[in-house]
Amino acid sequence: MDELFHVSERKSTIGTELRAGLTTFLAMAYIIAVNPAVLSGAGIDAGALACATCLGAGIMTICMGIFANRPLACASGLGVNAMIAGITTTVCGGDWHVAMSVIFLEGVVILLLVLCGLREAIMDAIPVVLRHAISVGLGLFIAMIGLCDAGIITAGAGTLVGLGDITSPTFIVGIISILVTVALACRNVPGSLLIGIVVAVIAGIPLGVTQAPTGIIAPLDFSSIGGPIADAGGVPAIVKVLTDPTLLVISFSLLMSDFFDTMGTAMAVAKQGEFLTDDGNVENIKEILVVDSAAAAVGGFMGVSSITTFVESTSGAADGGRTGLTSVTTGVLFILAAFFSPVVSIVSSAATCGALVYVGYLMMSEATEIDWFDVSEGFPAFMIAAGVPFTYSISAGIGLGFIAYVVVALFKGEASKIKPLMWVASLAFLVYFFVA
DSSP, X not given: OHHHHTTTTTTOOHHHHXXXXXXXXXXXXXXXXXXXXXXXXXXXXXXHHHHHHHHHHHHHHHHHHHHTOSSOOEEEOTTHHHHHHHHHHHTSTTOHHHHHHHHHHHHHHHHHHHHTTHHHHHHHHSOHHHHHHHHHHHHHHHHHHHHHHTTXXXXXXXXXXXXXXXXXXXXXXXXXXXXXXXXXXXXXXXXXXXXXXXXXXXXXXXXXXXXXXXXXXXXXXXXXXXXXXXXXXXXXXXXXXXXXXXXXXXXXXXXXXXXXXHHHHHHHHXXXXXXXXXXXXXXXXHHXXXXXXXXXXXXXXXXXXXXXXOTTHHHHHHTTOOSHHHHXXXXXXXXXXXXXXXXXXXXXXXXXXXXXXXXXXHHGGGGGGSOTTOHHHHHHHHHHHHHHHHXXXXXXXXXXXXXXXXXHHHHTTOGGGSOHHHHHHHHHHHHHHHHO
16 A cells, blocks of 8 residues: 555655545535535436435545545536536526536546646646645635635625624534634644544534434435436437537536636645645646546536536645545545435534635645735736635636736736747636636
């Protein structure tokens, strides 16, 4: 095991990797309940969705661990699943097989782009300052997710955001999660993020946040699998997508989102997992992108929306995960969860608040690497750092920063420093913003 994953070489231990894998799994476990809740509105059986969500996440996370040997985990992405539920009724005539074919097509195309080297080349073309800004933006985004999940941040009365109800049980569980995590981290206690989650889950029992499981074992249901090859009006669903311009435009929008979301997530996890180089490059990035791109297609085929690299992977990396053994551990737990999903779903999103907020704090250190007094670097970096959490979208925030970088460089007469692929990416973002 040590030789296969280079555990000792990366200054980790098998115990640390297993613990980090459990931390990542608990931080992501909410998707087992949330994904079926969102996609069942598209007409897919909730039991089948729970099963396929677990199996899809488990299989692709294990693949990530084996082929990339980095602590990244994959599961059905939030946001995309809501979009798929929407287009099923508004564009696909209520046929979820067609909607999943849109995801499948996007995954296949983006995989081809990775194999051609385009996705990796664009990452190489991103200026170092913007790479630092992506980490800062992701840190704020991760913290915001945790605070929102715990009800510490909510929609305000007449304002976009405000402080939640401090007497709410969810708020209290979130605060307990933060306090325990930070207190243990201050004392350098190993597994502080994992312990923070477990304590918050226990604290949530008398507060009514941690719900009793509805059962122990869930039957396996594979009826959501195979959407792209299912019949859709006399032709396979994927053929219907290929012949419908509207669906092709939607697939392009999803491709752009997936393309840059994973880029930002990989950089964020790499920072915590210590595989981000001094010049901002992610080690083993091609292997990571190949698995992530294939995961999108697999998600469409399994009927669980796009499977993508989860930003919550940063929690496991911050807890000491350095190798693919962390991912394999997370993946195995997801597969087991397919049989015990009622039990796993008791982990509330509020209980993971402390882990996400603490990781967000750690990632803010990247802000010191940005020259805020140079507008050509500081302003585009600011647009990313602010844009990611404020738009609640990794890809939208990155797009704002890319476009700002090009515009400021043009105003300053420094167009020569813009690499060709930065021009391509910025123009693609302009198109994306208009069609998304």
